Amino acid sequence: xxxxxxxEVNLMKKQVSALQGQLTMLQAGLAKFQKVAAxxxxxxxxxxxxxxxxxxxxxxxxxxxxLQAGGQLEKKTENAAIQQIxxxxxxxxxxxxxxxxxxxxxxxxxxxxxxxxxxxxxEPNNDKGAENCVEIFVxxxxxxxxxxxxxxxxxxx
Ligand code: IPD
Ligand code: CA
Numbered sequence: 001x002x003x004x005x006x007x008e009v010n011l012m013k014k015q016v017s018a019l020q021g022q023l024t025m026l027q028a029g030l031a032k033f034q035k036v037a038a039x040x041x042x043x044x045x046x047x048x049x050x051x052x053x054x055x056x057x058x059x060x061x062x063x064x065x066x067l068q069a070g071g072q073l074e075k076k077t078e079n080a081a082i083q084q085i086x087x088x089x090x091x092x093x094x095x096x097x098x099x100x101x102x103x104x105x106x107x108x109x110x111x112x113x114x115x116x117x118x119x120x121x122x123e124p125n126n127d128k129g130a131e132n133c134v135e136i137f138v139x140x141x142x143x144x145x146x147x148x149x150x151x152x153x154x155x156x157x
Contacts, residue, residue: 041084051154053065056151058149062109072096076116079116082095082136082154086137093135093152097114097142098132098147104126118136120141123141123143124142124143125144126144132147
């Protein structure tokens with residue numbers, strides 16, 4: 001009986017050792033993938049990635065390209081990461097955030113309500129009654145803007 005137990009223990013030792021090898025490979029693969037995602041201007045914050053293709057487009061373009069991405073800007077550190085992307089490209093960036101459905105109620109691309117925000121003083125002002133999308137300036141502050149405007153498109157994974 002004791003020998004059977006030993007056999008099982010030895011088998012498990014082998015399996016654990018195989019898993020350790022696979023985990024090491026996986027970690028190396030992930031580290032490499034994070035570098036890819038962060039090149040040349042992507043930002044990794046915790047387990048989130050903020051990436052732009054460098055392409056400018058309107059909000060519909062952003063929606064099409066980024067809906068599958070699934071991540072969302074939820075805190076100051078993440079805002080700072082996106083600000084970095086704006087700084088690198090010297091351009092304002094469109095966030096997935098919008099109040100298209102209900103004026104004044106800003107939501108993420110997936111429909112979740114916005115909890116963290118970083119509005120510029122005086123914003124959002126829904127200028128000319130036509131601003132339902134949100135850009136982030138190089139200074140990190142947000143402004144609601146016409147969705148048809150072209151801005152750097154950023155996906156949040
Ligand atoms: C506007 C102003 C305003 C801001 C609007 C912009 P414009 O630019 O910067 O402060 O709230 O979102 O559209 O129309 O005067 O060039
Ligand atoms: Ca505005």
